[in-house]
Amino acid sequence: MALFDFLKGSKGKKASPGPDGHCDRGILLFENTGEVIQAETILKREGWTIRVMGPPPEVRQGCDLVIEFPLIEQLDIMRTLEAEKLPPLRIVPVTSPLLQPVDIFHVKDFGEYLMVRAANMKLTIDKKTGVFVNISGGGCPDVPFLAASMVGRTIADAPSPRDIGHTLCGYALQLAYEEVKRRCSA
Amino acid sequence: MAITVDARGLSCPQPVLMTVTAIKSGGSDEITIMVDNETAKENVCRAAVGKGWTVANIRDETDGCGITIKKR
Numbered sequence: 001m002a003l004f005d006f007l008k009g010s011k012g013k014k015a016s017p018g019p020d021g022h023c024d025r026g027i028l029l030f031e032n033t034g035e036v037i038q039a040e041t042i043l044k045r046e047g048w049t050i051r052v053m054g055p056p057p058e059v060r061q062g063c064d065l066v067i068e069f070p071l072i073e074q075l076d077i078m079r080t081l082e083a084e085k086l087p088p089l090r091i092v093p094v095t096s097p098l099l100q101p102v103d104i105f106h107v108k109d110f111g112e113y114l115m116v117r118a119a120n121m122k123l124t125i126d127k128k129t130g131v132f133v134n135i136s137g138g139g140c141p142d143v144p145f146l147a148a149s150m151v152g153r154t155i156a157d158a159p160s161p162r163d164i165g166h167t168l169c170g171y172a173l174q175l176a177y178e179e180v181k182r183r184c185s186a
Numbered sequence: 187m188a189i190t191v192d193a194r195g196l197s198c199p200q201p202v203l204m205t206v207t208a209i210k211s212g213g214s215d216e217i218t219i220m221v222d223n224e225t226a227k228e229n230v231c232r233a234a235v236g237k238g239w240t241v242a243n244i245r246d247e248t249d250g251c252g253i254t255i256k257k258r
Contacts, residue, residue: 113203124199126206133206136198136229144228152236 026071027101028081028088029055029062033168035086036065042084043067048077052175053101054119062089064119068101105179114183118175125180130155138169146173155184188216193226194250201226202233205255209237215257216242222250231255 030036036052043050051068059066069077071093081087094100106117113133115124121143124134131154135147146165150158161173191208193201201221208217217239219230231241234255243254 110199110203112207113199115199122199124203133233134199134202134229136202136225147229147232151232 024071025068025094026074027053027056027059027092027094027099028067028069028077029059029090029092030066030086030088031062033063033065033171035088036063036067037168037171038084039067039081039086039088042080042086043069043077046080048073048080051101052104054104056092056094056099056101058096058098059092065104066101068094104175107179107183114180116176116179116183118179119172121169121172121176123173123176123180125155125184127184130184132158135173138167138172140167140169142167143169143173146170155181187214188218188254189214191217191219193230194220194222196221196226197223198226198229202229205230205233206237209234209239209255216254218252218254220250220252227251227253 028039030039040050040052049070052065053068054064055062055066074091078087078091092099104119108115112127113124114127115122117137121137122135123132125131126133131152132150135143135151137143142165146161146169149164150161161170161177165171165173189208191204193204201219205217205219221227221230227244230253234241238258239255240258241253242256245252245254
């Protein structure tokens with residue numbers, strides 16, 4: 001295993017993309033979004049380069065989120081998930097365009113404002129001041145609380161949804177929040 | 187003179203952005219925003235209060251509701 005790790009480099013935790021950036025990836029399907037969130041946390045904690053995405057149109061199994069991962073690391077990732085009693089329903093190699101996972105982000109520029117939607121949650125920021133002007137979507141019981149805690153505050157001052165949210169909406173809002181931060185710091 | 191913003195048929199964040207833009211314009215101390223869904227109503231009220239305005243009245247109508255906000 002040590003030799004294998006040496007050959008792969010960087011302890012096998014980071015696979016470089018292939019020439020087309022597609023054939024070296026796979027997706028993990030889970031029964032429900034709660035499992036996706038747990039798996040994401042575990043795999044990121046272990047240092048894997050993964051992304052939460054939407055399921056491709058051809059896949060009709062599992063929940064509305066999948067985890068994209070470097071296919072070359074399948075065995076190690078499966079061991080990690082099985083050790084955590086979190087095996088996926090299925091692993092699908094991304095071998096065709098119809099098996100491409102879908103980006104869960106939708107970004108709309110309103111000029112002065114930027115809106116990022118992640119799954120079912122929308123987060124809008126004033127580009128000039130960095131103040132969150134609106135949070136909408138979801139339907140979970142903590143959305144009004146999340147909105148009250150974040151709207152009117154700057155991206156630097158507002159709490160992270162991960163710290164104050166308790167639902168899937170809070171999780172989706174966290175993804176939108178991270179994407180807004182990434183775009184605002186770019 | 188009061189300003190009326192018609193945000194009916196629009197989903198968030200647009201009613202909120204229209205409200206904030208009207209507030210920023212400084213054209214009036216009283217604005218009525220017309221919306222036609224509960225989410226927009228809540229978000230517009232939250233945005234107005236966050237900008238230091240008060241929600242003076244919410245009037246239900248057949249084709250939505252009118253939210254009147256006033257500058258404090």
